[in-house]
Amino acid sequence: MKKGSAMNATLADFAFERTLKPRQEVSLSSFSFLFSEIVQQLMKSEKAASYHAHSGALTDPMLQSAGSGTCHLNNDLEHQLYQLGIPIGEKLLELLFYREKGGQGGACSSGKRETKLVSMLHLINGSVFKALFGRPADGLEQSIEDEDEYRILDRSPITNKFANLGKNSQLGQTNCAAFIAGLIEGMLCSAKLYAKVTAHLYGDEEAGAGGDAQATAEGEGAETPAGAGAGATSTTIYVIKFAKEVAVRERAGQ
Amino acid sequence: MASKGQSLHAKAGENIFAKNPKVSAELLALTYGAFVHRLIKDDGATTSSASAGSGENAEEVNAILDKMGYNIGCRMVDEFFAKAPQQGLCRDLNDTAKVIGEQAFKMFLGVTAEVASFDSENKAFSLILRENPLADFVILPAAYANKLWYSNLLCGVIRGALEMLNMKVACYFRKDILRGHDCTEMRVELKEIIKDKYEEDDDEK
Numbered sequence: 019m020k021k022g023s024a025m026n027a028t029l030a031d032f033a034f035e036r037t038l039k040p041r042q043e044v045s046l047s048s049f050s051f052l053f054s055e056i057v058q059q060l061m062k063s064e065k066a067a068s069y070h071a072h073s074g075a076l077t078d079p080m081l082q083s084a085g086s087g088t089c090h091l092n093n094d095l096e097h098q099l100y101q102l103g104i105p106i107g108e109k110l111l112e113l114l115f116y117r118e119k120g121g122q123g124g125a126c127s128s129g130k131r132e133t134k135l136v137s138m139l140h141l142i143n144g145s146v147f148k149a150l151f152g153r154p155a156d157g158l159e160q161s162i163e164d165e166d167e168y169r170i171l172d173r174s175p176i177t178n179k180f181a182n183l184g185k186n187s188q189l190g191q192t193n194c195a196a197f198i199a200g201l202i203e204g205m206l207c208s209a210k211l212y213a214k215v216t217a218h219l220y221g222d223e224e225a226g227a228g229g230d231a232q233a234t235a236e237g238e239g240a241e242t243p244a245g246a247g248a249g250a251t252s253t254t255i256y257v258i259k260f261a262k263e264v265a266v267r268e269r270a271g272q
Numbered sequence: 273m274a275s276k277g278q279s280l281h282a283k284a285g286e287n288i289f290a291k292n293p294k295v296s297a298e299l300l301a302l303t304y305g306a307f308v309h310r311l312i313k314d315d316g317a318t319t320s321s322a323s324a325g326s327g328e329n330a331e332e333v334n335a336i337l338d339k340m341g342y343n344i345g346c347r348m349v350d351e352f353f354a355k356a357p358q359q360g361l362c363r364d365l366n367d368t369a370k371v372i373g374e375q376a377f378k379m380f381l382g383v384t385a386e387v388a389s390f391d392s393e394n395k396a397f398s399l400i401l402r403e404n405p406l407a408d409f410v411i412l413p414a415a416y417a418n419k420l421w422y423s424n425l426l427c428g429v430i431r432g433a434l435e436m437l438n439m440k441v442a443c444y445f446r447k448d449i450l451r452g453h454d455c456t457e458m459r460v461e462l463k464e465i466i467k468d469k470y471e472e473d474d475d476e477k
Contacts, residue, residue: 043294044405047351048380052300052425055340056307063314102310106302109409113298150296176295 043152050180057194060098096217099177100200107204114149135211135260135268139168142202151176166260171220172198175254195254202256212261220253281370285378288355297382301408308422311336330419337421341428342435349433352376365462366390368439369397372430372460381405385458396461399430404449404456412450421445423456430460438466 115131132138139158147155157171177194195217203215311333353359356375362368366387373385383405389398406423421427427443434441440463447453 042297042382044297044300044382045289045380046293046295047348049295049300049303051344051348052304052307055344056303058343059307059311059336059340102303102306105309106299106306109302110298113409150299152294152296 046176046179049176053177053194053197054180056102057095057099060095060102064094064098096194096196099194099197100203100216103197103200103202104204104207107201107206108208109204110146110150110201111205111208114146132209134271135264138206138209138211139170139258142205143170146205147172161257164259166262166265168258168260170202170256170258172254172256175217178254195256198254199256202258206258206260211264213264214259214261216257218255218257220255281374282378282384284356284359285375285384288375288379289382292355292379297405298408301406301410304406304425305410308333308337312416312420330416334419334421334424337424338428338431341425341430342432343428344425345429345432345434346436348380348429349436352379352433355379365394365397368434369399369460372433373399376433377401389459396459398446399458399460401456401458407448407450407456410450417451421448422450423448427458430458434460435466438468440464440466 132141143155143158145154147153155170156173157169159169159171161167161169172195175195175198177197199215199217203213206213206215312329356379359371359375362371369387369390373387377383377385377399383401383403385399385401387397388400390396404423406425410422412420412422421444424445427445430443431441442461442463444459445457446459447455447457449456
């Protein structure tokens with residue numbers, strides 16, 4: 019929400035009043051069109067130099083899933099999308115809490131906010147994804163190596179469904195789900211559960227029988243007409259790494 | 273007969289809307305808002321003299337939104353016909369206006385726009401939106417309140433879509449709820465109908 023001055027007070031009242039009712043949905047295609055235009059605009063405003071500098075690193079698919087820091091450094095477009103998603107997540111958190119728990123008349127009288135880490139993640143996994151995309155996320159797991167790290171699986175993020183950046187170009191490695199990663203991070207940080215969220219492609223054995231077999235086994239080979247390329251890029255994992263103080267607080271609180 | 277035609281378009285729009293996969297309207301609104309916010313900030317950063325909050329880059333932002341909408345509209349019209357294959361030729365601008373307002377808006381945004389204010393020559397009409405899904409949760413800052421047309425993307429979409437159908441139109445906002453008016457009104461004016469040009473083949477058999 020943008021800030022308004024005193025003279026906009028009446029407009030603000032009006033704006034809140036009319037929009038806090040649950041809004042209907044819009045068609046997926048309008049979001050997809052808008053998103054693809056946003057991506058194009060972001061690409062236009064990028065400096066070309068950043069691509070050439072990082073082209074070497076991007077061609078190695080292993081590097082993608084190596085660490086959470088790598089993706090941000092290497093790919094400016096992903097970073098821009100990620101930055102775009104953060105404020106959205108912050109606002110969505112407020113909105114969804116208001117809708118989910120409080121109810122319109124009660125004005126959050128019974129609404130409780132999640133403060134515990136795991137329950138917040140379950141909330142995101144379930145209700146948030148359901149409210150935004152119409153279906154809950156496909157999996158939530160805790161990483162074995164690192165206690166502070168969790169993963170949310172998403173079979174086909176809506177941002178990636180129709181946005182194809184070209185397989186062979188340097189941009190082919192960009193994961194538009196960085197937008198959703200930013201969204202999740204915005205939500206978590208707004209709930210004071212500071213974390214860093216990154217989106218990674220899963221099942222990177224693209225180009226050939228291996229990728230195809232995996233895609234059809236997961237059931238999405240049927241959906242995507244483009245076969246091998248799309249199958250490999252369908253599943254995304256959001257890696258959520260919580261800050262140290264959050265983890266300490268969680269353990270202290272238990 | 274006119275009212276039957278109206279409800280046909282509206283009904284078709286609703287049916288198609290119901291069948292399409294959907295996404296939360298708030299996500300759309302917030303995404304659009306974050307992006308417009310970014311455009312305002314970015315444009316302000318690149319111009320040396322103006323600061324981001326002063327409202328001077330509103331015109332540029334309007335232009336960018338319109339251009340984006342134009343690109344979207346060019347492709348959206350294909351999707352429209354793919355989803356509504358039974359939609360035939362429109363007899364006149366009246367029909368076109370109804371199809372846009374009642375069917376297309378419903379299909380993509382889930383709201384209908386009223387068609388109004390046809391001018392005397394039937395070359396212009398207004399689309400009135402009571403609720404604008406793109407402008408949910410938005411308050412325009414004071415500096416931009418009278419310069420930025422927040423939903424300018426929609427104008428571009430209509431312009432692009434109709435241009436793909438050989439109709440050159442000018443589309444602009446007249447009223448916007450975000451500016452304090454009672455409704456959101458877009459004016460669409462038909463400039464010309466573009467005839468298909470057939471070019472001479474260079475190589476002749």
